[in-house]
Amino acid sequence: MITVDTARKHYGDFLALDDVSLEIPRGSLTALLGPSGSGKSTLLRSIAGLEDLDSGTVTIDGRDVTDEPPQRRGIGFVFQHYAAFKHMTVRDNVAFGLSIRKRPKKEIDTKVDGLLEIVGLEGYRARYPAQLSGGQRQRMALARALAVDPQVLLLDEPFGALDAKVRTDLRTWLRRLHDEVHVTTVLVTHDQEEALDVADRIAVLNAGRIEQVGDPETLYDRPANDFVMGFLGSIASMGGQLVRPHDIELVRDREEALARDAEVADSPGVIEATVERVVRLGFEVRVDLRADSGEHFAAQLTRRDADHLHLHRGETVFARAGQRSSVVDRVVLASAAPAGAGRLADEAVRQAAIA
Template structure:
């Protein structure tokens, strides 16, 4: 089912949570609403769900105007950051809850719950209570419960925000695989850029109640329309006045090493700098530098292999050059 929001406005006093927002969310895709706190992403999601009423604007689900319909009449599955599990019910009964209150036949409920337990990998935990599960397992249970009633759309509001980094990484990959299996139209709210890039078919970047840019992860990362999108969707630094990503900076001990012939078409100039600090971050190494002429600080990210070859040390002089610069329209 597709979702369309047209001219959405929502104010809280003098604060514009949504400022004339319009967005099309295609059928069967996973779209992330990405932005900092206060950007309007959760308000937009809650408006789609019917949990917040817009001051003006229209919400269509599969061309049906649901703007004034209650959440119960929108056929939506909703998963929050906090699991809201029924603590006195087992995993199996939590997943079955929505089907039972809809008075579905017992055999149908059993078949559906068995299927979802298998999909989310909780079959062996079905008799446990929520308190006996890990955070990741409880979130998978919450997703299964939301999917049990065959919602038209699935709305996820920071579903992994309360989990530690390793569990979030695992659940991101799991969510992507799950979406490829069920193909339900999904909207994910997140402030985590890596999460959005990892799982999304499309990303909408919000800022101050407006949508800055919508597109595929590659579109937004490689072709941002303005400095806000570029800087929010990954690290950026200024090099010779150009906004570049740290991993697009080449370092060398001589100007010639920083300017290989393969980069000759990109005339950004070579900048002389002093190494301030070298930090190994697993596969990557972050080199913190200060420009010799201007005194401006910036950082470059190189592979661990390149660092092993260069063996850069604090206090050394190096030469830096951008291998890629995005053409931006200043916001």
Template sequence: MGSAGPVTDAMITVRGANKRYGDFAALDDVDFEVPAGSLTALLGPSGSGKSTLLRAIAGLDQPDTGTITINGRDVTNVPPQKRGIGFVFQHYAAFKHLTVRENVAFGLKIRKRPKAEITEKVDNLLEVVGLAGFQTRYPNQLSGGQRQRMALARALAVSPEVLLLDEPFGALDAKVREDLRAWLRRLHDEVHVTTVLVTHDQQEALDVADRIAVLNKGRIEQVGAPGDVYDTPANAFVMSFLGAVSALNGALVRPHDIRVGRTPEMAVATSDDSVQATGVTRARVDRIVMLGFEVRVELTNAATATPFTAQITRGDAEALGLKEGDTVYVRATRVPSLPDGVTVESLTNPRPA
């Protein structure tokens, strides 16, 4: 459901992949393609199948049925070490007794590459990942973020055709994660290796990837560019998983697409002559939460007594002078077009079990 058409320049192709553990379907007839040179995020909740799909591509898990192709070569039955991949896990197991330089060089040494080649490549990679000057340190002398950058350098050292990242920043604190997301995007733009990133963090996927595949219950719900998946979701599940959702007058809308005003006229954008005030709804302010430069306003629809949330700028909140208990008027400025038959109720049950 919601998957993209065939990718003509696919580096990775998965066809008809199924994987069951007893009655649990980890992968349910998955067709999936990754374009060469792309950074594709596998996004979904726990148990959605994203890590199983990544491990199947890596050769660490064998699908019950289906085929996996990397760069035109069927690798379904090929062992991991012969697939031309680099793999980085959330908890990177560095060799504690080896220095940063020796850790990064490890894969090249076991491949018996010439010493001069190893030295040049390791030095270049440490420069690229921002660890020049750390060559002689040991893993326990690095921060968590530095260890993950060392892990990426080690994975890239063997010139893999594909780089697979299984929640590589999941064990790090929020600020380090944010910094590493930006760093990973810059790194990918420099090295252009085809990369697949598993994450359950929607912001991480939107920040880093140029394509997102949203998984749920072992199936791929939608594949597309971040903006397309966010703005034109294939169904209620994709919409709800890619960000906060409010139910307003029977429609699913993003909280940041709700305009709040003191009067019905204020809830209508003056720049949009086509908008009529008939779409305006009266609501009560229940709670105001400051979120840095944004403000979350928790409201109750006066007509239906149902709660919903709007997200506005701090400047707008201050201009409106909002207080708990106030009456305001709201209107959705944008309502994503979902397939026919999708209702607000389907938000919590997008597909029958």
């Protein structure tokens, strides 16, 4: 287990961590999710020992590592930009941490071969990083981090430099890898979909504080406050309340809409609206609407429901919230923070030090 207790960190006048406390269970995959400047990368770097806290403690499996250097914390770290040694082959990159520990050659070969098979790079041992795709380089970086049998694997926006399709594929792969190796993993991301897809638990950060911690379903369906709801998925404003766009039901008949709405407690009510645009987004359809009050909002429908309604621009429909569980009263937008706070520098050298 990783325990962070009342961690506090300033960068000049900027408060990056404001007495943050967090427990990360052994063997879990926990995502630190938040906007730029929320403190998520600073928290990760503090766990790794790459940042010294102003106050507070970090313990790993009951051992206080607050003042320990990175290489003595049992940490594997994977950066956004791979931090590969360009002059080394894939095999030598993965073996690096074991080599500097002067492990026997037979042990290194066995370990590296096993990891390359796990990450699907067994046929790329002799290639150099420049000869790999972005996704392959990231898998190589993960294999290198795992080679030294870390107690904890820390991932700082590991897929941020990749295109959308590769990111999706690697998310699935990372989840399978975690289920196979069971190493305690902490993932920093600003991508809500990535956190919901991969993590067992999510800690949502905002302005140096943790707003809510829980499993993805709980955070999405029962957000602790307006910020969590607004950050963890799309939202729409109806009658002064926030709802998920996919919870909005569109009905052509006003009386039918009122009858259905009576079944929902604390509903924002039935809103008469004009269709401004219908956008087909693959398997779903977004309907942009304008209420009589002038308020603009969007509903997200399945293709089947949209085809049934057969909506066109300029038509009048009646909108209602189909369920209450994801409705809150208002949203607070995340405040901006200085660019670059908590980012990593000299990545290859730092990762080598941790390894």
